[in-house]
Amino acid sequence: MAFDELLQHVGDSGRFQIWNIVLCILLNIMSRSHMFVENFSAAIPAHRCYVQLLDSPIPETNVTLNMTAEVLLRVSIPMDSNHKPEQCRRFRQTQWQLLDANVSATNMTELETEPCLDGWIYDQSVFKSTIITEWDLVCDFRLMKSLSQAIYMTGLLMSVFTGIVSDSGNVESARWLIATGKTERALKELRKVAWINGKKDIAESLTIEILRSTMKEEEEPVRKHFTAMEIILNPLIRRTVFFFIILSFSTTLILVGLLLNLESLGTNLFLNQVLLGVVDFPVRVLSYFVIRHVNRRPSIMVSLFLSGSPMLVNLFVPREMSMVRLLLGMLAKASISTLFILCIVFQSEISATTLR
Template identity: 45%
Template sequence: MAFQDLLNQVGSLGRFQILQMTFILIFNIIIYPHSLLENFTAAIPNHRCWVPILDNDTVSGNDNRNLSQDDLLRVSIPLDSDLRPEKCRRFVQPQWHLLHLNGTFSSVTEPDTEPCVDGWVYDQSTFLSTIITEWDLVCESQSLDSIAKFLFLTGMLVGNILYGSLADRWLSESARWLIMTNKLQKGLKELIKVAHINGMKNSTDVLTIEVVRTIMKEELEASQTKSSLWDLFRTPNLRKRICLLSLVRFVVWLSVVGLLINFQHLRINVFLLQCLLGIITIPANLVGIFLVNHLGRRISQLFIISLFGISILAIIFVPQEMQILRMVLATFGGVFSFVSASSALVHANELLPTIIRATALGVIGIAGGTGAALSPLFMILRTYSDSLPWIIYGVLSFLGGLIVLLLPETKNQPLPDSIQDVENEGRASRQGKQNDTLIKVTRF
């Protein structure tokens, strides 16, 4: 916790910190749009079965010359429950009598139908080509779309695990980490560099090895024992934090990614939606920062994640015809998903001790990556009910918000540097509760 004293001497929020945040923002702007590409590369256009009298140029006859495309479609493709052409079946033989029945069946027997044995015809008015049209991932094969997304996200998860050491190579250069790993000279050098960037030219007169060693004495003593992965679960308070943070990350990332990569299933204009998200996301995140700083980490997360869940569940009850309302709800859902993810990251970083923070974030990140990878598989449940995946995403987000309440509040609290700091916070919290109970009991 004493590192904050050193940070104040080099400028706690100066040019150096602003440059860091700027570079991180630029990298995020480059990377995050890739998570939304599935709404375009895997978009599902309107489609119907290929039928000879409509789609085969070599088929011609006197009977077809005076018929419109709509008439030929009517006699070739049955209607679904919404009186729209079926997407996955066609008549075995053209039903010419349907042209004289005003859209109703008068015969007792239903005409024979069959699957799309000759392939599909896709509407290319919006998307000329997607992986759906290239590989015919519709009807009986529609679940393969979700499996493809699952494999893609699983690859990202495995890549993050395998190449996480490359990221640690950059993280390890922070002055806090260098000092906590007993590399005082390098840590001091980094602090002086930060001070110079922040315009504090006389920092070398104030910052010395002796000053660093004195201020960080307790933390350095606690860090002499080398930390490992198992230390995350060795002590009760840290173990509780890791488990709860992993669970929050799992359910929130599952819901967030489930919404973001499946916008096309909401049957709205995904191009307009992406524009609206780009316009609103930045001011919404600024509002999220305000809430986190004024309401605290726990209450603000509960509020934001609950709004995210409400947005998802509300879409289920809005008819397809009310496109504007569906667009508004989808936009708010996307915005709240970004704010939920960022607020969860802030809270997790503030709950984990510096000495083992990179390892802890890796474990929690694996939990989040697992949830993200599993999220597309829930779309397979659309074969039973179109609303079922969205209900799961919405309910799980509410669950994540409630789990956050089990974690400590970190607003205006110093960052823990060692595992012992985390355990001491737990003891102090329990003692405070015991004292409150004692006062309530002995007051009268």
């Protein structure tokens, strides 16, 4: 009895497999939520310097009582190139002369400014509070957010490396246990699968002799067992592992860079998050046909190209064209999702059982 027949015998699509799929889905939901919650918990709302004249609960003079917030803002904070209040600078002195329509733009650029010495005022129309507003991680301190993301990315990429090495050398499936001669352990696992799938009689009938006959029919040498040192020293295995490390690194870098920078795709973070998630559903269907009808290397090459090129194009698309930027982001996300599936299948196909 070959292993595929043995697997069908104990059940290859029963409760055991369903529970494994459900568990993987739940773990992915929790890990992805933790991974990308920073888009919202660390969102950077619109902000400007705190100005005593405008933001103090007690007006400085009676003159300001009859002035609108827009007027007070104009004399307190300079405007940027988009004619919006500067986010990190304010006038050192109140510039009442700016209320005069005859004041030229040249004169305005010569006015003395200073950093936000008294803190910032944040727009609370979308987010009442984020870690950015709590700790004032804006302007000169904005790099602290990037630093935290860089630290997180380092840990994530290390997990990709260790995960691939682990997957390549120590995944204890029943097939792997049989191929490496661990028949007693394989018997225990197969009995557990049959028991969970409701095939108790089959679980009781499985014996060491059946597994040994399976070992003889396996195409791969059953006595060959790769140790960690053999994996490192074997040139073919080393090249295979190195290839998938580079491929996984590239894919993860594009994906995390895209999903941790949703604000670059448009002003509505919630819509961006939903659309980038919804695009995965048709991609899963498309991936099935790609796997069945397209060679691995061309499909991976095209997926890589379509993952990175939209992000490069987005560098030259103005932020005002938010719909174009979002569509390019969705194309990149769809390509990355396809690439992940192709990589998993390709790695299994080119790796021997004892290596997997």
